[in-house]
Structures are given as C-alpha cells and as structure tokens.
Amino acid sequence: MEYQTVIVERRNHIGLITLNRPEQFNTFTSQFAAELNNALRELDQDPQIRAVIIKAAGRHFCAGIDVSELAGKSVPEIRSWVKAMDEHNTTIANMNKPVIAAVQGAAVANGVGLVGACDLAIASEKASFGTTAINVGLFCFAPGYQTFGALGSRKRALERVLTGDIIRADEAEKIGLVNRVVPPEKLEEAAMELAEKLASKSPIALQMGKSAFYKALSLGYEEALAHHGEAFSLLCATEDAKEGVDAFLNKRTPEWKGR
Numbered sequence: 477m478e479y480q481t482v483i484v485e486r487r488n489h490i491g492l493i494t495l496n497r498p499e500q501f502n503t504f505t506s507q508f509a510a511e512l513n514n515a516l517r518e519l520d521q522d523p524q525i526r527a528v529i530i531k532a533a534g535r536h537f538c539a540g541i542d543v544s545e546l547a548g549k550s551v552p553e554i555r556s557w558v559k560a561m562d563e564h565n566t567t568i569a570n571m572n573k574p575v576i577a578a579v580q581g582a583a584v585a586n587g588v589g590l591v592g593a594c595d596l597a598i599a600s601e602k603a604s605f606g607t608t609a610i611n612v613g614l615f616c617f618a619p620g621y622q623t624f625g626a627l628g629s630r631k632r633a634l635e636r637v638l639t640g641d642i643i644r645a646d647e648a649e650k651i652g653l654v655n656r657v658v659p660p661e662k663l664e665e666a667a668m669e670l671a672e673k674l675a676s677k678s679p680i681a682l683q684m685g686k687s688a689f690y691k692a693l694s695l696g697y698e699e700a701l702a703h704h705g706e707a708f709s710l711l712c713a714t715e716d717a718k719e720g721v722d723a724f725l726n727k728r729t730p731e732w733k734g735r
Contacts (some may be wrong), residue, residue, distance in 0.1 A: 477518060481508040482514045489675040490668065491519035491524040491573070499532025503542040504586050509560045513567050520571040523734070526682065528571075529667050530594060531578040537603070540585025543612065545546070561586060562618045565593045569690045572683040574674050576665075576666035580660060581703035584642070588653075589629030596687065597654040597690035599645045600669045606642040616675060619631045627652050678716040685711075 477484075483494040487503070493515045495502040502508075502729060510524065521527045541561055549557060569574050577594040579585075583629065584606045601613050607616035620637035627633070632651075641689045658666045674682065688707040692700035711717055715733045723730035 479511045479512060479515060481505070482511045482515050484518065486519075486522070487524065487668075489524060490671045491522065491525040493519070493530045494530065495530065495532040495538060498532075498536075499663070500542065500686075501536040501539035501582065502532050502534065502587070503539050504561050505542045505545060506557065512565050516564070516567050516571060516575070524680050525573060526585065526677075527533070528573050528575045529670040530575060531577055531664065531667065532580065535580075536581030536587075537577070537579045537583040538587025539582055540587050540591055540609065554626075561695050562589075565618060565622055565682040566589055568593045568595070572686070574591075574686060576667055576671055576674075576684060577606075578663050579603045579665055582606075582642075585616055586619055587714075589616070589622045591653065592619065592623030596670065597662060598670060598673060599648060599654040599657050600660040600663045601645055601657055602660055603609050603645040603648070603654075603657075604642050605645075605648050606640060608640040610638060610640040623653055624651075627720045660706060678730070678732045680714050680716045680732075681711060681720075697728060720732070 481495075481497050482525045483496050485492040495508075495512070497503060497505075497508060516528065516711050519528050532669060545557065561693055574595045577591045577597040579591055579597060580603055583591050584604075585608050585647065590606045607620045609616045616637055620633065623635040624636045629631070630641040636643070644728075645654065645719070650658045655670075656666060684707055692703055695703060715735050716730075719733065720730045
C-alpha cells in the first residue's frame with residue numbers, strides 16, 4: 477500500500493510507522509488519520525512483525541488535529557470526522573502486536589492522545605505533553621480521557637484538560653504517561669531496544685496477554701480474574717507455552733512458533 481502522510485518500514489520483526497507531515501507538525505488530517513490506521517492494521521496482519529514503533533519526522537511528534545478541516549462541516553459531518561480522528565485509540569487496543577510511541581518535541585491534543593493510546597512510550601528529554609484544545613475554544617475529550625484521565629486522580633486530570641497546561645517529559649514519566657525518558661539522540665535506539673525485547677518473546681503470549689489486559693479493563697474485579705484465568709488456560713495449551721516451559725527446564729533458548 478502506498479502512503480503519503482506516513483512512512484512504513486520493516487526491520488526484521490519490528491514494524492516502524494513514521495508520522496510524515498513535519499512542516500505541519502504532524503497534525504491529523506482526514507488522510508493522515510486514515511493512513512495511520514491502515515498502516516497499523518497492515519503491520520498487525522504481517523506475520524513477520526512482532527512489535528510496532530510509531531515515531532515522527534521533524535521537530536515534533538504530533539501537534540493535534542488540523543482544525544482547518546472543520547470549516548463548513550455540518551454536525552453529522554463533524555461527527556464522522558471526529559470518529560476518524562479518534563479511530564487510532566481502538567485500532568491500537570485491538571491490535572495483536574504491542575505498539576510503542578517514540579516521542580520528540582510536542583505531543584499535544586490528539587498527539588498526546590496517540591501517545592496515551594500506544595501500549596508503551598519512550599520520550600526524549602525535550603518532549604512535552606498537553607491537552608491544549610481548550611486554548612482554541614475546543615476540548616480534548618478523547619485525548620484527556622485516554623491519557624490523564626486513566627492515569628491518576630480526577631482533580632489532576634481535570635486541571636490538565638481544563639487549563640491546557642504543558643508538562644515536561646520528566647513529569648510525564650512520573651505520572652506514567654511514558655515508560656522512559658532518554659536523551660534526544662538516544663530516542664530511536666531506546667525504542668528499538670524495547671521493541672526488540674518484546675519481539676524476542678512468544679508472539680502468541682504477547683497477543684493473548686495484550687488482548688486479555690484490555691478486555692479486563694472493562695470488567696468488574698471477579699469477571700476480570702475469571703477472564704484472565706480462561707486466557708491463561710488457553711495459553712498453556714499453545715505450542716509456544718509447551719516450547720517455553722521445555723526450554724526453561726532444559727536450559728536452552730526457546731524457538732517460538734507463534735501458535
């Protein structure tokens with residue numbers, strides 16, 4: 477598939493998606509949103525890919541939505557447009573492969589939503605984050621929930637989405653929005669190291685584990701435990717589980733089959 481606003485690469489078992497609208501700070505347009513989702517699905521369906529990295533061209537990761545597309549739209553048209561802007565949230569959650577954000581510069585509005593949607597995130601020391609739509613008379617509904625709302629106290633989350641204040645990478649790491657902060661020149665290397673670590677694990681264990689994790693978030697305590705118990709039972713019956721246990725007992729490196 478040909479892309480104009482993203483770049484898709486493959487390096488062994490790692491898929492890389494580069495957000496490629498650097499002059500526009502990688503803001504979301506209808507085309508950009510569609511191509512990002514198509515790229516994610518393409519890599520998820522590739523049996524050779526075991527982990528995906530989303531990175532960005534230019535100075536900034538993503539500065540949100542290109543609001544110039546709003547002009548002249550009716551409410552039904554806006555509703556459809558907003559759905560497309562938010563689609564990456566469910567796309568990533570439903571993917572079999574873990575997705576890592578590698579963040580430099582600004583990740584604000586829909587950009588911070590994309591970071592929040594990713595399973596893991598590595599940030600440059602110079603990265604910054606914010607739900608800034610309030611500053612232009614809009615509101616970061618999905619990004620606010622996807623990032624700050626899911627991470628901590630109601631009051632802290634509301635302060636961020638109501639004020640639009642920017643936080644630095646070290647604070648983002650402190651609240652759990654990103655997993656690790658690294659020097660700018662080490663960003664891609666750190667993201668690749670994490671992706672390669674994931675790619676060394678059993679693909680079927682990664683897939684089933686990620687799926688069960690997200691499913692359990694919508695369940696009550698007892699239902700979540702039961703769901704995880706069923707998922708573990710099914711995983712124990714896979715070829716990879718048998719191979720992993722045998723390799724552990726016999727002190728050798730496992731050879732994963734992905735089934």
